[in-house]
Amino acid sequence: MEAKSDSVAAGPLMERGILKSDQDKVLIRLGNMYAPNAGLPKIADVGEFNYCSSCGTCEAICPMNAPIVRKGEVDISTEKNNYNKMELKTEVAFQNVNPFKNDTNPCVNCYACERVCPLLDGFPVDEFNNVRIMKAGKSKTLHGQDGAIVSQIIKSLLEQGEIDCALGVVRNEKWETKVVMFTKPEDVTSASGTKYTYQPVVSNLRDIHRAFADTYVQGLKKYKNVALVGVPCQSHGAKLFRENFGRIKLIIGLICMESFSEQIMLNEMIPKIMGVDIRDVKKMNFNKGKFIVETNKEVKEVPIKDVAPLARKGCHHCQDYTSYFADISVGSVGSDEGFSTVFVRTETGEKYLNKVNEIDWTDKPINLDIVKKLTDMKHKHNAWDWRAFMKDVWNRDNPVRPWGAEKLANIPPPPPPPPPSAEKPAGAKPPKPKE
Numbered sequence: 001m002e003a004k005s006d007s008v009a010a011g012p013l014m015e016r017g018i019l020k021s022d023q024d025k026v027l028i029r030l031g032n033m034y035a036p037n038a039g040l041p042k043i044a045d046v047g048e049f050n051y052c053s054s055c056g057t058c059e060a061i062c063p064m065n066a067p068i069v070r071k072g073e074v075d076i077s078t079e080k081n082n083y084n085k086m087e088l089k090t091e092v093a094f095q096n097v098n099p100f101k102n103d104t105n106p107c108v109n110c111y112a113c114e115r116v117c118p119l120l121d122g123f124p125v126d127e128f129n130n131v132r133i134m135k136a137g138k139s140k141t142l143h144g145q146d147g148a149i150v151s152q153i154i155k156s157l158l159e160q161g162e163i164d165c166a167l168g169v170v171r172n173e174k175w176e177t178k179v180v181m182f183t184k185p186e187d188v189t190s191a192s193g194t195k196y197t198y199q200p201v202v203s204n205l206r207d208i209h210r211a212f213a214d215t216y217v218q219g220l221k222k223y224k225n226v227a228l229v230g231v232p233c234q235s236h237g238a239k240l241f242r243e244n245f246g247r248i249k250l251i252i253g254l255i256c257m258e259s260f261s262e263q264i265m266l267n268e269m270i271p272k273i274m275g276v277d278i279r280d281v282k283k284m285n286f287n288k289g290k291f292i293v294e295t296n297k298e299v300k301e302v303p304i305k306d307v308a309p310l311a312r313k314g315c316h317h318c319q320d321y322t323s324y325f326a327d328i329s330v331g332s333v334g335s336d337e338g339f340s341t342v343f344v345r346t347e348t349g350e351k352y353l354n355k356v357n358e359i360d361w362t363d364k365p366i367n368l369d370i371v372k373k374l375t376d377m378k379h380k381h382n383a384w385d386w387r388a389f390m391k392d393v394w395n396r397d398n399p400v401r402p403w404g405a406e407k408l409a410n411i412p413p414p415p416p417p418p419p420p421s422a423e424k425p426a427g428a429k430p431p432k433p434k435e
């Protein structure tokens with residue numbers, strides 16, 4: 001595995017991870033926390049080597065707001081796959097700041113962040129071993145990218161008072177996106193359709209569970225049953241957040257191959273690669289090895305390999321295609337056009353889905369083979385030794401932190417090697433018949 005760093009000032013890097021004794025060299029721009037047998041939280045490693053998915057879970061749970069995911073424009077002038085990853089604020093960032101005149105909120109080594117980071121928790125080997133129910137359906141009343149199942153679930157649960165709010169992503173006519181909190185059923189339709197640009201959805205949970213102002217106190221009282229819609233890394237982070245804090249009642253995960261920064265999508269992919277005005281685009285989709293853009297006048301498509309290198313750096317380390325850690329996973333692959341593929345993975349997911357109204361379920365089974373084929377494709381394309389990375393960073397401490405020991409114990413073994421092919425090599429001679 002190749003360890004890559006963005007730090008110009010950093011010294012020589014290990015093959016995997018950052019030794020505690022070397023942190024003052026490797027993470028020189030962050031500084032040494034001078035904590036014996038402790039050091040910086042391990043999300044520093046995740047960010048340093050561009051493994052960070054920008055899910056925002058660390059930002060949501062941190063009491064100091066020390067790790068943040070920037071939400072501004074991404075500079076793609078030198079690196080097309082550049083992205084807004086987590087930035088950890090340590091005491092170095094506040095060296096020349098007067099705390100009597102300005103707020104200072106450096107990392108205090110509470111390590112809450114590393115307990116909820118998906119990259120420090122590992123990936124599934126078999127993405128289908130927790131599926132309880134699989135079926136395809138569509139909303140009877142809503143229209144979306146495919147079956148509008150996600151919108152129908154959120155709308156129905158809000159109408160029944162089963163959830164107080166839901167976090168999701170909306171876009172405008174220029175395909176610019178933002179995270180919103182839905183509290184009214186009639187607002188849900190604004191989130192319909194797939195967006196292939198990224199927003200740190202989970203970071204917005206901070207506004208719900210951190211009571212730093214009166215508005216947040218009111219939020220704490222009002223929003224106790226939260227639903228979250230996110231891609232695999234966000235679903236994973238939300239699950240870890242729920243295990244440590246609660247409040248999230250339902251996690252709906254989206255099937256996702258990769259995502260892109262807004263700048264690369266709007267300034268490169270659509271106008272230059274696809275040759276389309278973004279204002280004319282009504283639908284984007286990845287299907288059958290193609291990136292497809294539809295306007296009112298035409299449909300254009302290019303091979304996925306033409307745009308895949310432009311995906312955010314963090315996406316190239318993701319080993320989860322079907323949102324394994326969600327309660328319910330939803331996507332389009334594996335079902336007929338106009339329908340959504342649904343995987344129910346937890347008892348919670350089954351309970352809430354059974355409460356949802358106005359869904360037309362089809363008797364036609366899901367084409368699981370194609371879903372598994374694309375899952376294997378993502379695993380192969382993004383293959384890296386994440387097990388070794390986890391072992392390096394968690395075993396760095398003596399003794400190993402309790403939550404780190406638990407994560408190490410839960411690392412799944414690698415999948416068995418594929419059986420030898422029964423196909424004969426080209427030019428091989430058939431065996432001689434026995435006399």
